Amino acid sequence: xxxxxxxxxxxxxxxxxxxxxxxxxxxxxxxxxxxxxxxxxxxxxxxxxxxxxxxxxxxxxxxxxxxxxxxxxxxxxxxxxxxxxxxxxxxxxxxxxxxxxxxxxxxxxxxxxxxxxxxxxxxxxxxxxxxxxxxxxxxxxxxxxxxxxxxxxxxxxxxxxxxxxxxxxxxxxxxxxxxxxxxxxxxxxxxxxxxxxxxxxxxxxxxxxxxxxxxxxxxxxxxxxxxxxxxxxxxxxxxxxxxxxxxxxxxxxxxxxxxxxxxxxxxxxxxxxxxxxxxxxxxxxxxxxxxxxxxxxxxxxxxxxxxxxxxxxxxxxxxxxxxxxxxxxxxxxxxxxxxxxxxxxxxxxxxxxxxxxxxxxxxxxxxxxxxxxxxxx
Numbered sequence: 001x002x003x004x005x006x007x008x009x010x011x012x013x014x015x016x017x018x019x020x021x022x023x024x025x026x027x028x029x030x031x032x033x034x035x036x037x038x039x040x041x042x043x044x045x046x047x048x049x050x051x052x053x054x055x056x057x058x059x060x061x062x063x064x065x066x067x068x069x070x071x072x073x074x075x076x077x078x079x080x081x082x083x084x085x086x087x088x089x090x091x092x093x094x095x096x097x098x099x100x101x102x103x104x105x106x107x108x109x110x111x112x113x114x115x116x117x118x119x120x121x122x123x124x125x126x127x128x129x130x131x132x133x134x135x136x137x138x139x140x141x142x143x144x145x146x147x148x149x150x151x152x153x154x155x156x157x158x159x160x161x162x163x164x165x166x167x168x169x170x171x172x173x174x175x176x177x178x179x180x181x182x183x184x185x186x187x188x189x190x191x192x193x194x195x196x197x198x199x200x201x202x203x204x205x206x207x208x209x210x211x212x213x214x215x216x217x218x219x220x221x222x223x224x225x226x227x228x229x230x231x232x233x234x235x236x237x238x239x240x241x242x243x244x245x246x247x248x249x250x251x252x253x254x255x256x257x258x259x260x261x262x263x264x265x266x267x268x269x270x271x272x273x274x275x276x277x278x279x280x281x282x283x284x285x286x287x288x289x290x291x292x293x294x295x296x297x298x299x300x301x302x303x304x305x306x307x308x309x310x311x312x313x314x315x316x317x318x319x320x321x322x323x324x325x326x327x328x329x330x331x332x333x334x335x336x337x338x339x340x341x342x343x344x345x346x347x348x349x350x351x352x353x354x355x356x357x358x359x360x361x362x363x364x365x366x367x368x369x370x371x372x373x374x375x376x377x
Contacts, residue, residue, distance in 0.1 A: 006030065023071070031073055032092045064128075065143040066090055067135075068108055074098070075139070084123070084144070095142065099123055107132055111140040127151050163327040164214055167342055171203040171210070178203075213343045216275075217326060220350035227269045227354050231377040234264040234273070234304055238295050241277035249285050249293060256285065260297030266304050266374040272351045273374075279344045280308040280370045288312035291367075299376065303357075307371040315363040323361055324349040348372075 006027060013024035026034075058065045058078040066077035074081075077090040084090065085098045096105035099121075107117040111132035121128045121144065128144040135141060178196040186192045219225045235258075242258040249256035266273070277295065284293040291311030298305050315323065315330060322328045326346035348370075352359040357374040 007033075026071070028092045031071075035075060035091055061143065063143045063145045065141065068095065068112070068140040068142050070112060070138040072108065072112065074142075081142075081144070104130065108140060108142065111142075112138070160326070163342065167210055167327070168207070171207040174203040175200050175207070213347060217343045217347055217350070220347065220354065225272075225350075225354060227272060229267055229269055229355060231265050232268045232270045232273055234266045234268075234297055234306060234374075235260040235262050237270060237274050238277060238297065238306065241274055241281055242295055244278055245281045245285055245293075248282075252285065252288075253290065254285060254288060255292035256281070256294070257292070258295045260295065260306065261299075264297045264299070264304050265377040266306075267377050268355045268357070268374050269351075272355060276348050276351050276372060277306065277308070279348050280372075283344060283370075284308050284310040284312070284368070288367075300373065302376055303373050304376050305371050305373050307369050309367060309369040311367045314365050315361070315368055317363075320361055320363065324359070 007030060010024070010026045010030040014026065016022075017024040054067055054076045055078075058067070058076060058081075061078060062080075064078065064080035064084060066074045066081045069075040073092055073094050074090045082088055082090050085093060087093075090098055094105070095108045096102065101121060101123065103119065104121055107119055107130065111117050111134050114134050116134060117130070117132040119130050121130045125148070126146060127148045129147050131141075131143045131145075133141045178199040182193060182196050186196055216225075238258040238260040242256055246256055281293060281295060288310040289312065293308065293310045296307050296309065298307070319330050323330075324345045327342040328345075329342055349359055352372050352374075355374060357372055359370070359372050362369045362371070
């Protein structure tokens with residue numbers, strides 16, 4: 001008269017399986033009921049909320065971890081693993097239902113057959129190192145370690161080494177060529193020898209500057225740079241920075257000046273602020289063919305804005321979002337020709353942020369303006 005209930009159907013299917021029939025499909029609700037009954041059976045005296053020993057062990061693991069039953073569904077999982085499931089609860093679901101990864105599903109199947117597995121898995125934007133360990137009772141311990149940040153850091157280190165090597169190759173090659181020419185006989189020609197010695201000296205200076213910039217950037221990115229924040233006379237530091245670039249600017253026929261009002265005091269590290277301004281002025285002088293470079297200071301509420309403006313060709317808009325990335329070049333050939341290290345603006349960004357300030361850039365056909373905003377004192 002009445003049809004069988006899902007529970008009765010599951011019981012009959014399970015009995016048939018134990019009698020040698022095909023594997024029973026118990027259904028998600030029945031599997032969850034089995035989990036609850038198992039948890040109740042293992043309830044410890046004196047505890048309000050029963051917790052299976054496996055649950056305690058998984059909860060102590062730092063990685064997302066779960067026990068996969070012989071039937072292929074998750075029997076117990078920790079909180080980190082539960083976050084992988086769309087419903088927020090992994091128990092009763094298969095790894096395929098949780099991750100939508102056929103590769104992981106196949107690895108679980110093989111692990112249930114007794115083969116330990118290890119694989120790299122990409123789920124969305126996250127990267128995981130997956131371990132599957134078969135257990136004696138036929139279940140599988142599945143763990144996923146999130147290695148996204150580690151992989152990203154590894155890629156960053158590789159890029160840094162590759163770019164640094166590329167930058168170092170140019171001056172080293174020039175020094176080597178000049179030395180080989182001298183050894184081949186040019187040393188006996190005083191006029192020619194001097195020319196090649198000047199090349200060696202110029203490239204050696206460039207190599208030293210590049211090495212120093214790379215070391216500074218490394219210290220900044222690894223937070224090993226110590227900032228001594230105190231009231232700093234921005235007008236005095238600006239004047240010093242302009243004086244350091246005055247000879248180079250005059251040699252190119254450029255006007256260079258500092259227009260920072262007396263009394264402009266900022267909270268900063270004096271050494272770091274000077275390096276920021278020198279880097280910005282050096283860039284402006286390098287890439288300005290004619291006209292002027294001006295360092296200005298303007299009060300803006302509770303801060304001072306120091307800006308370096310030039311009358312150069314300007315920077316195309318699509319370059320601006322990446323201008324402060326290390327080794328990013330607008331014109332690689334021209335930058336190396338000018339002797340740039342490719343990390344000057346990255347150093348500027350880290351130094352300014354380390355002093356609690358902001359840095360930005362504006363550019364158009366009439367020139368470029370880099371600005372630094374620091375707290376006023």
